[in-house]
Amino acid sequence: xxxxxxxxxxxxxxxxxxxxxxxxxxxxxxxxxxxxxxxxxxxxxxxxxxxxxxxxxxxxxxxxxxxxxxxxxxxxxxxxxxxxxxxxxxxxxxxxxxxxxxxxxxxxxxxxxxxxxxxxxxxxxxxxxxxxxxxxxxxxxxxxxxxxxxxxxxxxxxxxxxxxxxxxxxxxxxxxxxxxxxxxxxxxxxxxxxxxxxxxxxxxxxxxxxxxxxxxxxxxxxxxxxxxxxxxxxxxxxxxxxxxxxxxxxxxxxxxxxxxxxxxxxxxxxxxxxxxxxxxxxxxxxxxxxxxxxxxxxxxxxxxxxxxxxxxxxxxxxxxxxxxxxxxxxxxxxxxxxxxxxxxxxxxxxxxxxxxxxxxxxxxxxxxxxxxxxxxxxxxxxxxxxxxxxxxxxxxxxxxxxxxxxxxxxxxxxxxxxxxxxxxxxxxxxxxxxxxxxxxxxxxxxxxx
Numbered sequence: 001x002x003x004x005x006x007x008x009x010x011x012x013x014x015x016x017x018x019x020x021x022x023x024x025x026x027x028x029x030x031x032x033x034x035x036x037x038x039x040x041x042x043x044x045x046x047x048x049x050x051x052x053x054x055x056x057x058x059x060x061x062x063x064x065x066x067x068x069x070x071x072x073x074x075x076x077x078x079x080x081x082x083x084x085x086x087x088x089x090x091x092x093x094x095x096x097x098x099x100x101x102x103x104x105x106x107x108x109x110x111x112x113x114x115x116x117x118x119x120x121x122x123x124x125x126x127x128x129x130x131x132x133x134x135x136x137x138x139x140x141x142x143x144x145x146x147x148x149x150x151x152x153x154x155x156x157x158x159x160x161x162x163x164x165x166x167x168x169x170x171x172x173x174x175x176x177x178x179x180x181x182x183x184x185x186x187x188x189x190x191x192x193x194x195x196x197x198x199x200x201x202x203x204x205x206x207x208x209x210x211x212x213x214x215x216x217x218x219x220x221x222x223x224x225x226x227x228x229x230x231x232x233x234x235x236x237x238x239x240x241x242x243x244x245x246x247x248x249x250x251x252x253x254x255x256x257x258x259x260x261x262x263x264x265x266x267x268x269x270x271x272x273x274x275x276x277x278x279x280x281x282x283x284x285x286x287x288x289x290x291x292x293x294x295x296x297x298x299x300x301x302x303x304x305x306x307x308x309x310x311x312x313x314x315x316x317x318x319x320x321x322x323x324x325x326x327x328x329x330x331x332x333x334x335x336x337x338x339x340x341x342x343x344x345x346x347x348x349x350x351x352x353x354x355x356x357x358x359x360x361x362x363x364x365x366x367x368x369x370x371x372x373x374x375x376x377x378x379x380x381x382x383x384x385x386x387x388x389x390x391x392x393x394x395x396x397x398x399x400x401x402x403x404x405x406x407x408x409x410x411x412x413x414x415x416x417x418x419x420x421x422x423x424x425x426x427x428x429x430x431x432x433x434x435x436x437x438x439x440x441x442x443x444x445x446x447x448x449x
Contacts (some may be wrong), residue, residue: 017049018440019406020156022139023179023313024054025061026122026422027408030080030429031176032129033090038433048440049171053158055105055138064200065226066116067233073225073255073297074422075111076118080125083267084430090128095121102290116300136161137168143174144375144403154375174436178408181363181420186221189330189359194337198222198230198360205237208356215241215355219339219366222360223247223329225255228296230360232304235319244352246322246341252304253293256288264288264416265423273416274391285417292417293362330357365410365420379405389414392435393428 019035021028029198032052047261081088088094092113096102105113113121137158145153153171160166183197191197196204198220206217216239220231227245235243263269271354273284304319311317322341327341328349339352380388380396385406390395393415395405408428412419418428 011174015049017151017170018154019050019051019174019176019436020154020170020172021050021133021176021178022142022156023177023325024052024056024059024133024135025178026080027180027425027428028052028176028178029059029122029126029129029406031178031432032430033080033088033125034084034426034433035436036132037085037088037090038437050132051131051172053137053139053156054133054135055073055159057136059084059123061119061122061133062199063119064204065229066119066202067115067229068114068425069177070115070229070385071110071112072115072118073112073257074111077111078122078423079118079426080429083277083424084426090125092118092121095124098124124343130255134158134161138164140167141373142231142375143373144401145171146379149400151378151397152404153403172403173440174404175404176432177406179366180409182366183359184362184364185359186327186361190332191359192332194355195330195332195357196357196359197362198226201230201233205233209237214294215218215339217242217244217352217354218356218358219244219246219337219341219352219354220358220360221246222362223249223252223296224294224360224362225296227360228252228304230358232300234356234358235307242318242320242323244320244341244354246325246327248324248326248344250323251321251429252296253294253303254298254301256291257297259329261288261291264291265418265421267424267427269405270415270424270427271417274414281413281416283313284362285412288417292421308428332357353367363420375405383415386413387411391431393432394435402443404436406435408432 021031032050035048035050076092077083079092081090082092093102096105139156139158141157143155143157144151145155153173154175155169156170156175157169158265160168170210183199185197218234218238218241220227220243227247231243231245234241273281276284307441308317308319308321324342324344325341327339328342331338337354337357338352339357342349350365365378378397378401380398382388389407389411390396393406393408393411394405397405409420418424
């Protein structure tokens, strides 16, 4: 921040924010809608002062994987509002009505819309609460503000849109951190023009195709849904290339989306998980990993298998599954990427000369310290150094801290598998909204500098 100009805004007694959201993906978008509706229903005196800060120039959610024919893996009823309030006019069905496609969608007889359509729904909803969010506003620090020995507020410093060398400071009683996930890479891996994470798949492929660069071989590392989608997408977009899928399993594992297994995503399951002993939490997590982690939809598995068989019949096998294998070395040069693949049963190694390497190795939550800086020191941790988080998604803090930190994501250890998924987004937003309203009601006194 050295050399940056700082403009302090919103410091009067009536302009302190009740909550500032850091990040504006689906989770904080759902919270913005819940708070917007709460304010509309409570009258002019009952609403909270709310704002959200987003570093992207506009709303965006996994844009790099918005493959044209990819569908959602959760029901459209698990949208931004329906599980919290089925009467909300921010629902996916209301979006369809607004777009003139409600009857057409119903005629499809599906619960799973196209991913690009659901993203458009998110953009539609975000536009309706645009007055609550400031884009191109990267948060650079969050600092505690103390009065009479208590940490009562946080000063949130962000870059000014259109003038990134200038900074704005906003004061808030609470912050809600929903900065999403960041790409996970193997240890020592580095990205380049020829080495990508799958989160950049579409723009990278578009750039390569526009350049006319010939692609002879592409390698994809990973065994989950994103890896299988990347394999399929590269296979379709580079019809002369060999596409090699490398993973340690014997074959892709089908996602378990059976009715009883899916109950792990029910709102009630969060209560059960939260109140369970640590060993039970771990057992539930391990038992039900197959609902979400390193698994692939059966339709895509069957489509890839069918493609492989057709190519074998035709004598031109472009789709190659290198199973029970690991990447041991990667040497990215100017002309190609040398990838050393080890077949684990025998230890035999093969060096592939590839034009592209795609790491489809998943995502990980950003650490609270990455977003909160010094106020991360105010947070209490358990014996395994994980954050202690209340059922209302509020981080436990040291004594004499009356300001609040809420988390959306990064709470799998306390709230279970749904922490980073869309399944309970609407319900979680409602819980955080209720907690904010209750805590504001318990401390209604205006406060100033």
